[in-house]
Amino acid sequence: MSSENRGSARKVVHVAVAVIRGEDGRILIARRPDDKHMGGYWEFPGGKVEEGELITAALNRELKEELNIEAGHFQKLISIRHDYSDKSVYLDTWWAEDIKGEPRGNEGQEIKWVELKELPELDFPPANGPIVTAALLPTRYMITGRFNAAAELLEKVGYQIEQGVELVQFRAPWLDEVTYQHLARELHHLCKEAGASLLLKGGSELLVNTWCDGIHLTSEQLLQEETNWQSSSRPDQWLAASCHNQEQIDRAVSMGVDFITLSPVLPTDSHPGCEVLGEAKAAELTERCPLPVFWLGGMKLTNEAKLIDSGAQGIAAIGAFWSQVQ
Numbered sequence: 001m002s003s004e005n006r007g008s009a010r011k012v013v014h015v016a017v018a019v020i021r022g023e024d025g026r027i028l029i030a031r032r033p034d035d036k037h038m039g040g041y042w043e044f045p046g047g048k049v050e051e052g053e054l055i056t057a058a059l060n061r062e063l064k065e066e067l068n069i070e071a072g073h074f075q076k077l078i079s080i081r082h083d084y085s086d087k088s089v090y091l092d093t094w095w096a097e098d099i100k101g102e103p104r105g106n107e108g109q110e111i112k113w114v115e116l117k118e119l120p121e122l123d124f125p126p127a128n129g130p131i132v133t134a135a136l137l138p139t140r141y142m143i144t145g146r147f148n149a150a151a152e153l154l155e156k157v158g159y160q161i162e163q164g165v166e167l168v169q170f171r172a173p174w175l176d177e178v179t180y181q182h183l184a185r186e187l188h189h190l191c192k193e194a195g196a197s198l199l200l201k202g203g204s205e206l207l208v209n210t211w212c213d214g215i216h217l218t219s220e221q222l223l224q225e226e227t228n229w230q231s232s233s234r235p236d237q238w239l240a241a242s243c244h245n246q247e248q249i250d251r252a253v254s255m256g257v258d259f260i261t262l263s264p265v266l267p268t269d270s271h272p273g274c275e276v277l278g279e280a281k282a283a284e285l286t287e288r289c290p291l292p293v294f295w296l297g298g299m300k301l302t303n304e305a306k307l308i309d310s311g312a313q314g315i316a317a318i319g320a321f322w323s324q325v326q
């Protein structure tokens with residue numbers, strides 16, 4: 001864990017946090033008792049990890065103590081280091097599934113099951129924003145590759161949506177703006193019908209398109225843009241950015257970006273000869289990043305479990321989705 005005290009001499013409290021997902025996909029949340037730190041806010045149940053305790057043991061101990069349940073399966077979601085004015089926490093956050101037992105508020109706290117899409121409306125402690133984002137995002141982010149005709153583009157994206165892809169970035173830097181916008185409309189229609197989100201590649205001016213589900217900035221745009229993105233977008237629009245190093249990640253965080261792609265993790269056909277980060281460096285940058293991070297560059301779907309264990313949100317890729325035999 002990253003419990004180093006960046007800039008402060010304060011101890012960082014390691015907290016095991018469970019985003020409890022029931023069989024129907026709903027999430028179990030609890031109200032923090034008024035007399036505790038962050039009292040009155042909704043929370044994802046959990047608590048302090050004890051000295052020498054494994055994280056999964058800490059999660060199940062807290063679930064038992066607070067809710068009288070246990071989870072049969074945990075999967076890493078995200079870790080957030082946050083400095084409150086009076087306390088620094090490291091929220092080591094995991095999906096908790098295969099729930100055994102009937103939950104009850106053992107400490108008298110209010111509990112309730114909510115739909116995933118309700119999470120952004122609820123009052124969580126200030127550190128929880130990226131946890132909510134990570135819970136809402138899928139683990140696969142498809143980026144479109146080379147195509148010759150609109151039909152090919154629509155067919156390839158349509159096929160991947162059928163395979164379960166829910167998040168698509170329309171990348172086509174060789175097209176002129178008018179053609180790009182026209183195709184983006186068609187693609188958005190297809191995505192919307194299937195419940196998938198389409199992100200456009202471009203600057204903040206694209207956010208005024210009310211039909212657009214969000215935008216993905218290049219790292220250059222990220223450094224040039226003056227505005228705080230969050231203020232110019234709707235709450236249901238995603239703001240994503242491409243990052244390659246710590247400086248760009250810091251910028252994305254300060255600009256209010258929702259999530260990033262980190263690249264190139266491994267060598268890739270689309271950028272031959274390019275210097276790569278490697279998995280160890282990518283894991284280190286991801287660990288320190290308080291936003292969901294998709295790994296990009298040479299990623300295969302078979303890498304998914306491993307990179308999620310390293311703290312990544314999941315895979316972003318062109319090749320893994322585009323070149324598949326249909």
Ligand SMILES: Nc1nc2c([nH]c(=O)n2[C@H]2C[C@H](O)[C@@H](COP(=O)(O)OP(=O)(O)OP(=O)(O)O)O2)c(=O)[nH]1
Pocket residue numbers: 015016017036037038042043044045046047048062087089091124125126127128
């Ligand atoms: N469990 C949980 N804690 C959160 C969330 N967001 C957030 O900032 N925190 C902070 C609040 C607390 O400072 C810390 C968690 O401590 P806790 O009060 O749950 O610890 P605990 O269950 O071990 O309880 P105790 O020993 O203090 O009685 O993390 C969240 O979503 N869930």
Ligand SMILES: [Mg+2]
Pocket residue numbers: 045046047048066
């Ligand atoms: Mg607790």
